[in-house]
Amino acid sequence: MAGIFIDVEVSEEVRGDGDLAQKLEELCPVDIFANADGRTEVVESNLDECILCEMCIKAAPPGGVRVVKLYDDGAALER
Numbered sequence: 001m002a003g004i005f006i007d008v009e010v011s012e013e014v015r016g017d018g019d020l021a022q023k024l025e026e027l028c029p030v031d032i033f034a035n036a037d038g039r040t041e042v043v044e045s046n047l048d049e050c051i052l053c054e055m056c057i058k059a060a061p062p063g064g065v066r067v068v069k070l071y072d073d074g075a076a077l078e079r
């Protein structure tokens with residue numbers, strides 16, 4: 001099930017980066033990212049657990065990961 005409060009968007013560039021897939025899987029404290037054979041997958045059932053720590057945004061290149069606050073008219077955390 002997708003998130004009600006949070007969505008996380010991952011660029012195609014980031015999805016295909018195996019090193020980043022592993023890093024994202026390890027750093028997210030609530031397991032929103034999974035490394036699926038070197039590709040980043042978003043674990044939709046965990047989306048609403050996001051604590052807005054921004055670690056995923058900082059780990060990815062600019063524009064690579066956006067955290068969208070669906071409860072706030074889609075305001076996004078990004079860089």
Ligand code: SF4
Binds near residue numbers: 032054
């Ligand atoms: S902001 Fe933090 S909790 Fe939310 S998806 Fe990124 S790393 Fe996970």
